Amino acid sequence: MTTASTFASPSLLRALAKRWWLFTLRGVAGIAFGFLALLWPGVALLTLAIVWGAYALTDGVFALAAAMSGMRSGDTPRWWLVLTGLAGIAAGLLTFIWPGVTVQVLLLLIAAWALVTGVMEVAGAIALRKEIQGEIFLILAGLASIAFGIALLAWPVAGAISLVWLIAWVSIFAGATYVALSLRLKKLAG
Template structure:
């Protein structure tokens, strides 16, 4: 899995940049409607899911995490784009389920890689950020659309920054391994 992530570090950074852009747009338009939020979330999760699928396709034995995360992201994105009129509660459930699964997946990947890479806590931290968002959305679903937008924007910014830092670390690891040989 480490070799896969190091080879595709650009996709990790791309996922981070898309998350940061999503967060900035959500903060810039706080009066955004639920319909626009559904479309924005749909576009974001669709792009994130495709990026995760691309990362999961290829050689390696630990692709299942990324493929599962990608499939769930694409599914959540398509649902939000096809049915943008869904209620806030339904959107919250979709976002929460996706966030909980994504968080657990990333934490599990960090645990599996803890003896293989240094600073695996970046991957674990990104998982914790996503997991916390999912749990908060399940526990307090009726806080309102503006609170939802703020929480999702804060999550997207934090997660995006963590993914960008992780991607840069993976890039450095990939360059180091190119001179030293295979990562695993």
């Protein structure tokens, strides 16, 4: 049985608190990546793919290090950190092997995801129209997602630049939250 306590046991909290600085490094890497992407949005997308690959690889290594650092206690599952680390390392390595393909596939995957998500949201809103009020908001969200997917397919270069900006801001936000988390963990470690 998986519960919230599985993810936040006291031994896991102690292990993470001892390695608070790993979250700081993850956060700083995210913030640095975000600002670099904002500063040079017109730089070739291959460069962005390589920088993103380096970020994914670095993030994966730090996540795996955080998971492995407390494995000796053995009583707290860290599979989610191991999977996060392995996924980041794999994504980073594949990006270095095929940077051009990475950009194309990433844009296609995001467009496909937006289209499928939008269609499902509209279908869900229609199915729930007798159960809830305000289903129009879910329909509007679905239509916006569909429009985004179509726009990304129709104008991939503009979509790629917009994607650079979106990834940059998400990386800065995520990096800031990791730094904030690391500061909380540092207090717990003390």
